[in-house]
Amino acid sequence: MVNPHHILAKKTPAADKKKVVVQYFDAIGPRYDLADTFMSFGLHFFWRRAALKYLPIKTGYRILDLCGGAGEFARRIAGTGTRGMSVVCDLSRSMLAAGKSNSAEKPCENPIQWVQSDAEQLGFAEKSFDAVIVGYGIRNLSDVTLGLREIHRVLIPGGKLVIMEFSIPRSRWIRILYHWYSFGVMPGFGRLITGEDAPFIYLAESIRKFPSPKKVQEVIASAGFIRVTCQPLSNGLVTVYSAIKQETARTKK
Numbered sequence: 001m002v003n004p005h006h007i008l009a010k011k012t013p014a015a016d017k018k019k020v021v022v023q024y025f026d027a028i029g030p031r032y033d034l035a036d037t038f039m040s041f042g043l044h045f046f047w048r049r050a051a052l053k054y055l056p057i058k059t060g061y062r063i064l065d066l067c068g069g070a071g072e073f074a075r076r077i078a079g080t081g082t083r084g085m086s087v088v089c090d091l092s093r094s095m096l097a098a099g100k101s102n103s104a105e106k107p108c109e110n111p112i113q114w115v116q117s118d119a120e121q122l123g124f125a126e127k128s129f130d131a132v133i134v135g136y137g138i139r140n141l142s143d144v145t146l147g148l149r150e151i152h153r154v155l156i157p158g159g160k161l162v163i164m165e166f167s168i169p170r171s172r173w174i175r176i177l178y179h180w181y182s183f184g185v186m187p188g189f190g191r192l193i194t195g196e197d198a199p200f201i202y203l204a205e206s207i208r209k210f211p212s213p214k215k216v217q218e219v220i221a222s223a224g225f226i227r228v229t230c231q232p233l234s235n236g237l238v239t240v241y242s243a244i245k246q247e248t249a250r251t252k253k
């Protein structure tokens with residue numbers, strides 16, 4: 001496996017970074033959900049519930065679960081009982097395969113489509129979705145601004161963007177514990193569950209390299225979104241961002 005320090009170096013070309021990130025997820029795909037639950041001590045259930053509160057799930061919804069992996073969010077949306085359709089889009093074949101197989105075992109009330117595509121170059125027409133949710137995915141993009149512009153393009157005017165992403169805890173003591181856990185414990189834990197440690201070293205490193213919530217809000221706004229909010233969860237271990245694609249004067253009623 002490629003050294004995560006190498007792919008996070010500024011001089012690494014974006015295409016190489018993307019290839020390695022996808023290799024990491026391809027390697028852990030079948031055990032990703034298990035790793036997510038164990039390594040977050042089950043907290044991700046609470047974080048996901050909190051993020052979904054920002055998502056408008058109305059009859060006839062068309063929601064994109066971008067960088068959706070095994071479709072954790074899409075499955076929750078499809079199980080709400082409200083009629084509609086979700087699309088999981090991810091670059092990793094193995095993550096998508098894990099999601100499809102989970103869905104085949106436990107079918108949801110509503111259809112889920114699985115699409116292999118690059119978030120920075122989406123194969124969907126403009127205004128295809130009412131809402132887009134991105135769970136722990138935006139940090140993995142080689143060019144976050146490009147990804148946000150693509151999301152903006154595929155959303156309808158007035159459509160909602162919800163991003164759930166790791167961030168650095170606010171309290172100094174929790175930060176110390178968190179650094180110890182993510183660099184000292186998590187890679188070993190990850191190896192035990194998935195057989196790989198590089199993806200988890202990458203996870204810990206990429207969280208540190210990702211901009212602060214304040215900066216992320218600015219980047220979202222500069223991609224054309226309005227009403228950008230940010231909500232820290234669990235002392236800021238995770239942050240949920242929400243934003244709206246501005247309606248143009250002509251589309252406003």
Ligand SMILES: C[S@@+](CC[C@H](N)C(=O)[O-])C[C@H]1O[C@@H](n2cnc3c(N)ncnc32)[C@H](O)[C@@H]1O
Nearest residue numbers: 025067068069090091092095118119135136140
């Ligand atoms: C940490 S996983 C998150 C999976 C899921 N969203 C969740 O909530 O558990 C990040 C996902 O982003 C995907 N990814 C990374 N870069 C991508 C890109 N450029 N386009 C599409 N998916 C990408 C990876 O393949 C991986 O499945």
